[in-house]
Amino acid sequence: MNAPFDAAQLHDCRDAFVATLEALAEANKHIVAVCNDSVGSSKLVGFRDRFPDRLINVGIAEQNMVGVGAGLANGGKVPYVCAASPFLTGRALEQIKADVAYSRTNVKLVGISSGMAYGELGATHHSIEDFAWIRALPNVPVIAPADRVETAAAVTWAAQHVGGCFLRLSRMGVPDLFPADHVFELGKANLLRDGGDVTIIANGVLAHRAVMAATLLASQGVSARVLNMASVRPMDAQAIQSAARDTGAILTCEEHTIFGGLGSAVAEVVVDSCPVPMTRLGVPGVFAHTGAANQLLDDFGMSPEAIASSATTLMKRKA
Amino acid sequence: MTPAELRRIANRIRRRDVQAVFEAGAGHIGGEMSVIDLLTCLYFHELSVDPADPLDPERDRLILSKGHTALALYIVLSEKGFIPKQEISTFLGHRSRLNGHPNRVYVPGVETNTGPLGHGLPVGVGMAKAAKLDRRSWRTFVITGDGEMQEGSNWEAIMTAAQFRLDNLTLIIDHNRLQQGASLADTNELAPFAPKLAAFGWHVEEIDGHDPAGICRAVSRATGTPDKPKCIVAHTNKGHGISFMSDNVAWHHKVPNVEQYEQAMAELAEAAE
Structure with a gap:
C-alpha cells in the first residue's frame, strides 16, 4: 500500500504524529489524547504507557468523543481527538460544527488513515469527503501534511494555536519532502x-x-x-x-x-x-x-x- | 437562600420570560416554564459562578443542553449580572447576541453552544473529566429535556460518565413528559428514566422539579454516591405556572395572543403574592 518509491525511504506519518504528541505532552501537562477505542490504529500505545491518565478512551462513540473533547477544552485541557477520519468527520460532523467550530473550542481533531488509506476495506472506511465537510465550517483550519516532517511541524503548530483545527493524516508510507527544520505556517503553500x-x-x-x-x-x-x-x-x-x-x-x-x-x-x-x-x-x-x-x-x-x-x-x- | 425566596425569583423570571416571548413573537415558552425552577435553584443557591469573572477556572459549569429554552437562561444570567437586564428586550432581535439558542462566544456565562439536541452531556463529561484530571472540586451540571434523551449521543455519554466514575457530574432531566409534537409516551417512551440510569451505573434521584427545597437538596453535594455520576429525574410540567399552558403540548413554541398574555401575567402576578 505504499508509494511508488523505494520502500526503505517511506515513513508512516502516524509515527511522527505520536512522537511529537508525546514530546509536547511531556512539556505541557494539559495535553490529552481522546480516542474511540482507536488506541492501536491511532498509534497511541506509547502515549498511554507514558501518560495513562491522559489517554481518554471513550469507547466506540464518536459523537461523544468530540463532545468530550470540547468539554475537556472548556476545563483547560488541550485535547487531541484522534480517530479514523471517516468516523471522526462523518459520524461526529454536527459535534465538530456545534461543539468545536461554533463554540470556538481548543480541540485538535486528528483524522487518522484518511483518504483511501483503508483502500481494501471499502468506501465506508474511505474518508474522501472530509476536506469538503470540514472546509465548510468556520474556525477550523484544515491541514493535510505531506510527509513526516510536515506532520510533526503541524502537530507542534496545533499545540500553540488557540482554537480548533483538523489535521488530516494518512497511514500510507511517504518519502521525506521537507528538511528536518521545516516550520509549518498556516495558510502558506x-x-x-x-x-x-x-x-x-x-x-x-x-x-x-x-x-x-x-x-x-x-x-x-x-x-x-x-x-x-x-x-x-x-x-x-x-x-x-x-x-x-x-x-x-x-x-x-x-x-x-x-x-x-x-x-x-x-x-x-x-x-x-x-x-x-x-x-x-x-x-x-x-x-x-x-x-x-x-x-x-x-x-x-x-x-x-x-x-x-x-x-x-x-x-x-x-x- | 430560602425556598420562598427562590420561588419569588423564579416567579419574576417566569413573568419576564412570558413578556419577552410575547414581545419577540417567538420562543419556547412551555419548556421555559418547565425548566425555570431548576435554573433558579442552581444559579441562586448552588452554583459557584461569578459574573465579574465568568471564565474563572474554578467555577462550576452549567450546560443548558435543551438550548431552545435559551431565553430562560438569558433571564437567569441577567438576574445574576452576567448580562444587562434591559438586554432581554433584544431577544431574537436583528443582531442581538440573544438568539434562540445560547452562544458562549458572545454571552458570558454560557459554557457551550447548544441547540441541536444531545450535545450537552458529552461536553459535560469532558468538563467533569478535566476537573478530575486536575483534582479540582468544581462541578458540572447538564440539563436535558426528556424528549432530548432520545438522542443516542446522550447514552454514549451516560456510559462514559459511569466508566470514568464522574461523581462530579450531575445530569438533570427536565421530565415534563411532552416533546415538540406529542407526548413521549406517544412518540418514543423512555420513561421511567430512573431504572435506566441506575442500570448504567448512575446514582439517581427523583424529585418534584418545581419544589425549590427538593431541587436544592438533590443538586447539593450532600446527595450522591462516591464514584458515580448523579442523575436527577425532575418531574416537571411544560408550561408550569400558567393554567392554560400547563401540561399542554400545544404550548411547545406557541406565542400567546393579547388575551392569553394578560391572563398568563395575571396568574403569575397572583402566584407571586
Whole structure:
C-alpha cells in the first residue's frame, strides 16, 4: 500500500504524529489524547504507557468523543481527538460544527488513515469527503501534511494555536519532502519545485507524486511548478495567483472527491481572481472500488505518469 | 437562600420570560416554564459562578443542553449580572447576541453552544473529566429535556460518565413528559428514566422539579454516591405556572395572543403574592 518509491525511504506519518504528541505532552501537562477505542490504529500505545491518565478512551462513540473533547477544552485541557477520519468527520460532523467550530473550542481533531488509506476495506472506511465537510465550517483550519516532517511541524503548530483545527493524516508510507527544520505556517503553500509552464498543486500523500510527475515532465522539456498546499483552509491565495500569472495553468491532485476539496478550493480562488485553465484530479464523484490505496490513486489517474500526462493535456488549453 | 425566596425569583423570571416571548413573537415558552425552577435553584443557591469573572477556572459549569429554552437562561444570567437586564428586550432581535439558542462566544456565562439536541452531556463529561484530571472540586451540571434523551449521543455519554466514575457530574432531566409534537409516551417512551440510569451505573434521584427545597437538596453535594455520576429525574410540567399552558403540548413554541398574555401575567402576578 505504499508509494511508488523505494520502500526503505517511506515513513508512516502516524509515527511522527505520536512522537511529537508525546514530546509536547511531556512539556505541557494539559495535553490529552481522546480516542474511540482507536488506541492501536491511532498509534497511541506509547502515549498511554507514558501518560495513562491522559489517554481518554471513550469507547466506540464518536459523537461523544468530540463532545468530550470540547468539554475537556472548556476545563483547560488541550485535547487531541484522534480517530479514523471517516468516523471522526462523518459520524461526529454536527459535534465538530456545534461543539468545536461554533463554540470556538481548543480541540485538535486528528483524522487518522484518511483518504483511501483503508483502500481494501471499502468506501465506508474511505474518508474522501472530509476536506469538503470540514472546509465548510468556520474556525477550523484544515491541514493535510505531506510527509513526516510536515506532520510533526503541524502537530507542534496545533499545540500553540488557540482554537480548533483538523489535521488530516494518512497511514500510507511517504518519502521525506521537507528538511528536518521545516516550520509549518498556516495558510502558506510551499514551493517544492519551481517552474514556468504549468503548476501542480497537491497535498498529503499526493505531494510526492506531484514532485515525481514534475520530474517526468522535466525530462519531456516541460517546466512544472509544484506547490504543496497542506493548508486547505485557509488557502494561500497569493501563491495560487502567482502560479496562475507565472504558469498560466493549474492542475490539482488530491486523495479526495473532486467535489469540494483541494481542487475546488483552488478553483474558487482562480475564478474569483485569476482565471486560467484548470484540471482537478481526484476521485471523480464515485465510491471507490476495492483496491490497495496506491493502486486506487493510480486507477483514478494520479500515478506520476498520469499526472504528467494530465499536465501536458492541460497546457494545450492555455491561451 | 430560602425556598420562598427562590420561588419569588423564579416567579419574576417566569413573568419576564412570558413578556419577552410575547414581545419577540417567538420562543419556547412551555419548556421555559418547565425548566425555570431548576435554573433558579442552581444559579441562586448552588452554583459557584461569578459574573465579574465568568471564565474563572474554578467555577462550576452549567450546560443548558435543551438550548431552545435559551431565553430562560438569558433571564437567569441577567438576574445574576452576567448580562444587562434591559438586554432581554433584544431577544431574537436583528443582531442581538440573544438568539434562540445560547452562544458562549458572545454571552458570558454560557459554557457551550447548544441547540441541536444531545450535545450537552458529552461536553459535560469532558468538563467533569478535566476537573478530575486536575483534582479540582468544581462541578458540572447538564440539563436535558426528556424528549432530548432520545438522542443516542446522550447514552454514549451516560456510559462514559459511569466508566470514568464522574461523581462530579450531575445530569438533570427536565421530565415534563411532552416533546415538540406529542407526548413521549406517544412518540418514543423512555420513561421511567430512573431504572435506566441506575442500570448504567448512575446514582439517581427523583424529585418534584418545581419544589425549590427538593431541587436544592438533590443538586447539593450532600446527595450522591462516591464514584458515580448523579442523575436527577425532575418531574416537571411544560408550561408550569400558567393554567392554560400547563401540561399542554400545544404550548411547545406557541406565542400567546393579547388575551392569553394578560391572563398568563395575571396568574403569575397572583402566584407571586
